Amino acid sequence: MADRTRRVGITDVARAAEVSLSTVSRVMNGNATVDPDLAARVRATAAELGYTASPLARSLVLGRTQTVAVVVPDLANPTFQAILRGISRAAGRDGYHVLIADSAEQVGEERLLAEETRRRTDGLILCAPRMPQPELAGLLPGLSPVVVVNRAPQDAAPVVAADYRTALRELVEHLISLGHRHLAYLAGVPGSASNAARLAALADARDAHPGLEIVELPSGVDFDSGAASVDAVLATGATGILAFNDLVAMGLLSSLADRGVRVPRQLSVAGFDDIPFARYTTPPLTSAAVPATELGERAWAALHARLTGGTAEPFTTLTPRVVLRASTAAAPS
Amino acid sequence: MADRTRRVGITDVARAAEVSLSTVSRVMNGNATVDPDLAARVRATAAELGYTASPLARSLVLGRTQTVAVVVPDLANPTFQAILRGISRAAGRDGYHVLIADSAEQVGEERLLAEETRRRTDGLILCAPRMPQPELAGLLPGLSPVVVVNRAPQDAAPVVAADYRTALRELVEHLISLGHRHLAYLAGVPGSASNAARLAALADARDAHPGLEIVELPSGVDFDSGAASVDAVLATGATGILAFNDLVAMGLLSSLADRGVRVPRQLSVAGFDDIPFARYTTPPLTSAAVPATELGERAWAALHARLTGGTAEPFTTLTPRVVLRASTAAAPS
DNA sequence: CTGTTAGCGCGTTCAA
DNA sequence: TTGAACGCGCTAACAG
Numbered sequence: 151m152a153d154r155t156r157r158v159g160i161t162d163v164a165r166a167a168e169v170s171l172s173t174v175s176r177v178m179n180g181n182a183t184v185d186p187d188l189a190a191r192v193r194a195t196a197a198e199l200g201y202t203a204s205p206l207a208r209s210l211v212l213g214r215t216q217t218v219a220v221v222v223p224d225l226a227n228p229t230f231q232a233i234l235r236g237i238s239r240a241a242g243r244d245g246y247h248v249l250i251a252d253s254a255e256q257v258g259e260e261r262l263l264a265e266e267t268r269r270r271t272d273g274l275i276l277c278a279p280r281m282p283q284p285e286l287a288g289l290l291p292g293l294s295p296v297v298v299v300n301r302a303p304q305d306a307a308p309v310v311a312a313d314y315r316t317a318l319r320e321l322v323e324h325l326i327s328l329g330h331r332h333l334a335y336l337a338g339v340p341g342s343a344s345n346a347a348r349l350a351a352l353a354d355a356r357d358a359h360p361g362l363e364i365v366e367l368p369s370g371v372d373f374d375s376g377a378a379s380v381d382a383v384l385a386t387g388a389t390g391i392l393a394f395n396d397l398v399a400m401g402l403l404s405s406l407a408d409r410g411v412r413v414p415r416q417l418s419v420a421g422f423d424d425i426p427f428a429r430y431t432t433p434p435l436t437s438a439a440v441p442a443t444e445l446g447e448r449a450w451a452a453l454h455a456r457l458t459g460g461t462a463e464p465f466t467t468l469t470p471r472v473v474l475r476a477s478t479a480a481a482p483s
Numbered sequence: 484m485a486d487r488t489r490r491v492g493i494t495d496v497a498r499a500a501e502v503s504l505s506t507v508s509r510v511m512n513g514n515a516t517v518d519p520d521l522a523a524r525v526r527a528t529a530a531e532l533g534y535t536a537s538p539l540a541r542s543l544v545l546g547r548t549q550t551v552a553v554v555v556p557d558l559a560n561p562t563f564q565a566i567l568r569g570i571s572r573a574a575g576r577d578g579y580h581v582l583i584a585d586s587a588e589q590v591g592e593e594r595l596l597a598e599e600t601r602r603r604t605d606g607l608i609l610c611a612p613r614m615p616q617p618e619l620a621g622l623l624p625g626l627s628p629v630v631v632v633n634r635a636p637q638d639a640a641p642v643v644a645a646d647y648r649t650a651l652r653e654l655v656e657h658l659i660s661l662g663h664r665h666l667a668y669l670a671g672v673p674g675s676a677s678n679a680a681r682l683a684a685l686a687d688a689r690d691a692h693p694g695l696e697i698v699e700l701p702s703g704v705d706f707d708s709g710a711a712s713v714d715a716v717l718a719t720g721a722t723g724i725l726a727f728n729d730l731v732a733m734g735l736l737s738s739l740a741d742r743g744v745r746v747p748r749q750l751s752v753a754g755f756d757d758i759p760f761a762r763y764t765t766p767p768l769t770s771a772a773v774p775a776t777e778l779g780e781r782a783w784a785a786l787h788a789r790l791t792g793g794t795a796e797p798f799t800t801l802t803p804r805v806v807l808r809a810s811t812a813a814a815p816s
Numbered sequence: 817c818t819g820t821t822a823g824c825g826c827g828t829t830c831a832a
Numbered sequence: 833t834t835g836a837a838c839g840c841g842c843t844a845a846c847a848g
Contacts, residue, residue: 159841170819175843183817205603206543207841211824215539217582217603225568235558238585247600249550250583252571267580270538270550373763400763407765427760430706430733432740492825503835508827516833540825544840 158199167195178203217247218453219267221260222277225252228425229442230277233299236446237275244454246272257281261289268293273453275299276307295456297449301343308452308462310445314344314422317438317470318351321392321420322364324436324472329481330390330418331361336369336379336402338394345394348422363388369398376401380409389417389481396421396428396437403431403477414479424473433476440470491532500528511536550580551786552600554593555610558585561758562775563610566632569779570608577787579605590614594622601626606786608632609640628789630782634676641785641795643778647677647755650771650803651684654725654753655697657769657805662814663723663751664694669702669712669735671727678727681755696721702731709734713742722750722814729754729761729770736764736810747812757806766809773803 160178164171169192176184177192184192195201209215220237222230238248249271251263257280268274274293278300279286290296290306298309325333335352338345352364365386369375376398383391383402393399399421406413413419413433421428424439445468452462493511497504502525509517510525517525528534542548553570555563571581582604584596590613601607607626611633612619623629623639631642658666668685671678685697698719702708709731716724716735726732732754739746746752746766754761757772778801785795 161841171842172819172844173817176818179843185817188818202602203843204841206539206548207824208843209824210539210543210826210841211843213824225564225571231558231564234583235585238558238583239587242585247603248583250567250571250581252568252575254572269535270580404763427763430737430760432765494825504826505828505835506833509834512827518833521833536827537825540840541827542840543825543842544827546840 157204158201160201160203163192163196163199163201166199167192175203214272215247215270216245217249217271218273218275218457219249219251219264219271220275220277221251221253221264221267221279223253223260223280224255225250229423229440232442233277233446233449236443236448237450238446240447240450241454244450246454253280255280261285264289264293268296273297273457275449275453277449295453297453297456297462299445299449303465308456308464308466310448310452310466310468312440312442312445313467313469314347314440315351315354317440317472318348318392318422319354320469320472321422321436321438322351322355324474325390325392325418325420325478326355326359326362328390328418328479329483331481332363332365332386332388333390333392334365334367334383334386334388335392336367336376336383336394336398338369338371338398340368348392348394369394371395371398373397373401373404376403377405380405383417384409384411390478391417391419393419393421396423396425396435399435399437399477400427400431403433403435407432414477416482418478418481420478422470424470428473429475431477436473436475436478438470438472441468444468490537491534493534493536496525496529496532496534499532500525508536547605548580548603549578550582550604551606551608551790552582552584552597552604553608553610554584554586554597554600554612556586556593556613557588558583562756562773565775566610566779566782569776569781570783571779573780573783574787577783579787586613588613594618597622597626601629606630606790608782608786610782628786630786630789630795632778632782636798641789641797641799643782643785643799644801645773645775645778646800646802647680647773648684648687650773650805651681651725651755652687653802653805654755654769654771655684655688657807658723658725658751658753658811659688659692659695661723661751661812662816664814665696665698665719665721666723666725667698667700667716667719667721668725669700669709669716669727669731671702671704671731673701681725681727702727704728704731706730706734706737709736710738713738716750717742717744723811724750724752726752726754729756729758729768732768732770732810733760733764736768740765747810749815751811751814753811755803757803761806762808764810769806769808769811771803771805774801777801 164174177189251267253259274296276298296307298307300311369379421435421437424437428435428437455462497507510522584600586592607629609631629640631640633644700715702712754768754770757770761768761770788795
């Protein structure tokens with residue numbers, strides 16, 4: 151029955167096994183150059199005393215913590231939750247721990263959280279930082295090694311990002327292939343990078359298809375915004391609707407049902423994000439699934455590479471997977 | 484222009500300010516007994532050199548890391564995400580960092596993760612641990628200070644838990660008040676604690692209402708389980724259905740619509756959890772909202788109390804809030 | 817192969 | 833009020 155009044159340290163083991171500290175240290179670290187018998191004895195007493203080396207002390211002397219920090223803008227956002235999960239599991243597989251910091255959309259806190267958590271860890275993953283580009287550019291060098299998720303390419307850090315532009319483009323092509331020539335886009339927050347990416351996709355599509363008409367309608371990012379857009383949508387006469395995201399699409403779907411408009415017979419509707427409930431709407435929603443978990447895994451891979459002396463791809467892009475469901479069909483003739 | 488080739492330590496500051504290490508240390512820690520002028524000079528050089536004390540070294544000497552660990556069974560589960568968010572934000576407000584570990588439902592990993600992360604931190608929050616009670620009871624004493632979320636009361640640690648039993652009971656009473664006397668319950672995983680709590684609620688209700696009939700139907704925890712249960716549900720002749728959770732309820736709703744059964748005119752359906760989309764189903768779903776974020780906040784409060792020498796309530800219970808929507812109405816006459 | 821010694825970077829006695 | 837010395841618990845270089 152070991153005395154649990156105090157944590158047992160390497161000194162206790164050394165004394166109990168009648169060897170020096172170094173020998174215990176060597177045994178615990180699997181250093182080969184130790185007499186097998188001695189090693190066995192040390193291991194035995196260590197086990198008996200329930201000894202484990204203090205991670206803190208090891209970190210101090212080794213200069214590494216086996217921990218990385220992740221800063222997210224909002225832990226309530228499913229996308230960041232999924233990214234975090236991807237990072238956490240991938241890092242865990244490589245024997246790393248994850249320290250997490252939620253800036254709760256307080257842009258002013260981002261920098262502090264990043265610097266503070268970085269100091270306690272071996273590296274940092276910055277998820278979709280909200281700070282302006284000049285500030286980010288100035289911050290990154292002091293944070294190295296650091297990986298950025300979902301921002302434009304950076305000089306001072308590898309970036310792993312979802313390609314919203316290509317994804318929306320694929321959604322547009324899908325509607326075109328169904329015979330739609332008159333589309334409407336329900337825009338999200340005007341200033342946001344992801345909305346800009348979507349607008350770029352629409353511009354690409356217009357260039358590629360001269361006969362194509364795409365009306366841009368200001369809307370929002372939630373269910374109510376979509377529901378409120380129904381009149382504007384119907385007024386355009388468009389046959390295919392691209393919603394900023396699935397919530398907007400669901401709101402629209404709901405209002406369309408109230409109006410008696412048949413989807414997809416009269417109108418095709420596509421969402422974005424492929425949230426878990428997109429498959430349960432009436433009709434099930436065509437959408438584009440952002441591979442958030444994989445984004446996290448890739449971010450970890452990039453950081454791990456830099457942590458182990460390797461080098462990471464400066465810019466990794468993951469294209470959301472278009473999921474075709476019953477809310478889109480041939481344009482009415 | 485500071486030389487960034489190496490991290491600046493307390494020694495550098497001391498030398499630059501021409502004082503001893505101790506003085507710098509005192510100044511940085513706001514120790515009052517320092518000459519104001521000297522303190523100002525030290526602060527200036529520290530700022531100039533961009534010096535911040537190494538959290539690692541401080542932790543080693545102070546014996547605390549200002550960090551706590553959270554072990555969750557599944558980072559993909561919205562409930563644990565919400566609990567984590569509650570913990571993270573509350574801990575952040577108190578100046579603590581959060582180390583996170585996801586056991587990914589590998590029961591065998593739980594113990595190791597708990598012990599390992601606990602050693603790197605000042606305390607631990609164990610979320611809905613899946614391990615059997617004997618193992619948990621044996622593990623907790625060595626993890627102190629530790630707080631457990633969503634388990635039965637423990638001897639060796641404060642527990643913060645949602646009161647599923649009372650919540651389901653309230654849902655039952657709601658249906659009874661609407662005139663329902665014949666109910667059916669779609670059970671989740673047989674062995675789970677939360678299913679047991681629900682069954683206890685049903686037993687309570689039966690005791691309180693002699694005329695009440697409640698049929699228990701094995702089902703599952705997801706949309707498809709609910710959808711598959713439609714025939715069994717209709718066969719019971721019950722007028723009010725209690726689904727294990729919202730997903731099951733949504734699946735049932737979907738199949739009922741296919742069958743042409745009107746909800747809530749012919750049949751009332753209640754879910755559980757109040758997931759974000761419960762309000763968007765057709766009809767919107769009556770449910771019970773588990774206050775997961777608050778659960779996390781309470782868990783933090785309990786741990787923080789023990790971290791600061793205080794004492795925490797041994798068992799805190801939070802009752803989910805019943806949310807009445809259009810999927811439940813008066814029983815058909 | 818093993819033990820002794822010197823730090824890792826800091827907070828905190830103890831004298832001065 | 834300040835500085836010198838010690839120790840937190842451990843690893844690594846250096847002798848033996």
